[in-house]
Amino acid sequence: MGGLHNTTNWESVSSMFIRLLPLLGVSLLALPVLELFASIWLADEIGWWLAFWLFASALVGLGILKSWRATTAWALLDSVRAGELPLGRLFWVARTLVAALLFIFPGPISDVIGLMLILPWPGGKTIRFGQGSAPTTPDDIYEGEFTRVDESARPLPHEARK
Template sequence: MAARRGRIGWAMFLFFLVMPVIEVIVIIMVGRRIGAWQTLGLLVLWSVVGAWLVKRQWRTAWRGLRTALQTGKMPARELTDAALVLIGGALLFLPGFVTDVLGLLLVLPFTRPLARPLLQAAVARRVLAGSGFAMQATETTYDSRPPHQQQDGRAAPGNAAGEEIIEGEIVDD
């Protein structure tokens, strides 16, 4: 596990080191081709269009998530879409053409399904590796006895003798 974190750490370090260099190179190339002011205008236009698109797609993803939760459906796809829109939005807000293209691919509804399996596989690997909720669920033991009763039927030490414990659930209407 430590080796994996080390590899991911190095990959992120290289990404954050190399990506700005690539962005500057691309911006200079575009600037030489169409001019400095046009390049600046194009970057600003990408930001405005990206912000509008992220806002629109976020609403759609949020609405889908709420609908799934209200119907009792497991919202795996909706959560993945919301995460991809969030990541894509962050990439769109970064200045540069390469991050804008990557962000656009994650935000657009017809290209998002291409990235969805990658994110789901990454999350599944993390969960199966023992991080997150899966580890907690495997360590929990389930017992049919009420939490205030020991194996021999006596009250648990935290329960003073004679205290009545009423089990139930709270329902918000």
């Protein structure tokens, strides 16, 4: 049996996504309104620093997008050539793209969400194409070669100085 395994997991993920789609739509419509209210409140609190913050976060977002394109594209291409579907890496690419766009979008709420997305998360599974569940091997076994050295034939460095 080749290909991707555990289709029920993919089906549950897709059904969960379909159930959350209306919530995503409402969130996308509400975000600009919330950003406007948060920006007005912050402008009253910190003054012109808000303009500096929004300009700096847009520059950060553009910088992330610029560096994101080349590095992630080559890393994903290498993984696909090796016959892997790196779920963690694919998720990281999507998170980085969304975070960069949120930094470019003006507003403090989108900046906080973008910051949460760009910070590293634990995990990252990899699915190998065309392989079933392989038996696990212990991680403390290393292959290598060695040669025995007769310790009595060779003097130690501090003994050679005497």
